[in-house]
Amino acid sequence: MAKKLYKCAPGSFRLPLFADSNGKLKSRKADGVPFVHWPDGSWCLPANLYMQELYRRGLSTKNGGGTLATYAAGISHLIRFCWDTRKDPRELSNDDFAKFIKQLSDEPCRRHLGQKARNANRVVDVGRVCLDFLDSYARHLGDASMVGPDGRIRCERKTARIRTRRKDGSAGEIQRQYWHHHAFPQRDPLRKRLPISAASIALLQAATIECSVSRHQRKRRLVMLKLLEMTGGRRGEAGRLTVKSVRDAAAMEHPMLRLPTLKKRKDEDRLVPVHGHDLRLVLEYIDVNRSRVIRDKLGKSNDHGIVLIGETTGQPLDVGTITREISTLAKQAGLTGKACAHMFRHRFITKVFVSLIELHRCANTDEFRRFLLDGEAIKRKVMEWTGHGSIASLEPYIHLAFDEFANIKKTYSQMNTYLVIDSFASTIEQTLLEIKSAGSHREQAVAILATFSSQLADLKRELLGLDRMAEDAHLEAA
Incomplete structure (x- = not known):
């Protein structure tokens, strides 16, 4: 199993925010925020900018990093791919991203011979997180041509509408946006995990x-x-x-x-x-x-x-x-x-x-x-x-x-x-x-x-x- 490319901040960690007019550093408690690094242990700036953005969005860091750790684990696959191909994330082409998705789909499971490391649904989930990461990096760079329908990585943001009910019992709707790329595999039918007997x-x-x-x-x-x-x-x-x-x-x-x-x-x-x-x-x-x-x-x-x-x-x-x-x-x-x-x-x-x-x-x-x-x-x-x-x-x-x-x-x-x-x-x-x-x-x-x-x-x-x-x-x- 490949070594993790992130480590969560300890309970005493405080995230630096800014220095006031007296030069005093202002910070806030941010335990559990994942720090992402390249495979050689060096600081991965693009990934950590993304982690800070997710933290500001309000995603949970509880219990070993929470939702942020899930995102860190997802983009770690792309960070490793970039390292192996000797490319910065900003240099990836559409063909590079398609090759990355194929590698995720074809990777064999180390524990069970003859099985894949991840199913189609997991590949799509990782791919969506990686596109969200690349979109965030592009915004930090001010590069509007990096991802999008006409970008170097050709993808689009779609909207899913989920029916729900409000507290008063009336019908409602939640809209969720997600990324799509032509290289994503067809999703497998969802298999519900049964209760333990x-x-x-x-x-x-x-x-x-x-x-x-x-x-x-x-x-x-x-x-x-x-x-x-x-x-x-x-x-x-x-x-x-x-x-x-x-x-x-x-x-x-x-x-x-x-x-x-x-x-x-x-x-x-x-x-x-x-x-x-x-x-x-x-x-x-x-x-x-x-x-x-x-x-x-x-x-x-x-x-x-x-x-x-x-x-x-x-x-x-x-x-x-x-x-x-x-x-x-x-x-x-x-x-x-x-x-x-x-x-x-x-x-x-x-x-x-x-x-x-x-x-x-x-x-x-x-x-x-x-x-x-x-x-x-x-x-x-x-x-x-x-x-x-x-x-x-x-x-x-x-x-x-x-x-x-x-x-x-x-x-x-x-x-x-x-x-x-x-x-x-x-x-x-x-x-x-x-x-x-x-x-x-x-x-x-x-x-x-x-x-x-x-x-x-x-x-x-x-x-x-x-x-x-x-x-x-x-x-x-x-």
Whole structure:
């Protein structure tokens, strides 16, 4: 694998802006901004001008560079091509760019013989980013003849219109511009990534027992899987969950876990409904396994407050580590299909909507038809839980609209009962695995069983609370 051509700025980095009349340099915090270099390590001015422009546009730099890092990875292919052909980006011709796209399309995969390194969709995505980079460079140079319909690189900017719905439920439209070049391959049909199955989650949980080298690592991996499953959070969001958030949620009658929302430049949080027995598993890791590492590696006074930490350093796990952890577990479990953190998010969102649809359909067919026609309130509530930027972005998960607003409380009660039981089934699997791993250690097995007993009590309380909610909703409807 070729070495990366960019490195993200550390947390202390400040971007210089200008010098005031007293000669004092003004700057602003800009951690995570990628710095791009040529293959020999020297500064790549055109690429870094582009990175600064993207940063000013407001693109995210969270979690290892965020969206800016994605753009940096995309233009790195063109930077490497320019280096190999000994050309500055401004010197590229239309034939050069077509040759570059062909190289992207034909490059073989190093890991899987007989396969391509990237599919047609990925080639088009990289090509569009590279044209945007070249257009930015041309504007910095004041060279209007570099890219365009009549430019040295002949391309055009097109507009895509995406149908959406506004918050008030009325129809809307979003316009997105993109670059096109005749050398781009025909896009492949989009293949939706399916939610991870309950069977696959069970295999991943079992793999934590088989391939973990310490109690802390085993427990942290189980908690990591549980957090992804129960919150529907992105990997970076699960990685930034705080101990305070978990403790605050555990103290609530109806727990709502505060989770950071990424994909946005401005820091925001959202509240996600969770179950008490799930929180008990996380708290056990915090109070037993995590606290020991924090005490030994950092000291309690230096505790940063993030839940998932590395055993050798006590520092928070980064998104790359979470990805590698799931990959390791998937390999140990023998999963043949794709397994990644985002598939847990698909599962969370899909479970919510499937439970709503199935439960309502069973209740009354005529009511279900009405249920399809006016359900923007349900969509907006789920959008709050998942951290999506718009209602339209939930459409891949549903093809129907949901519930009349007056019936939402009753529907939520049915839905939550379904989700509580489904979640507790997963908790049972984890507890059985931990008992198995305890082996002959009687004290450890007894402690695990005591935790399980408390989880069962939590389940009973939750179901009782949901019964009361359903009864209240029934009385209110009457």
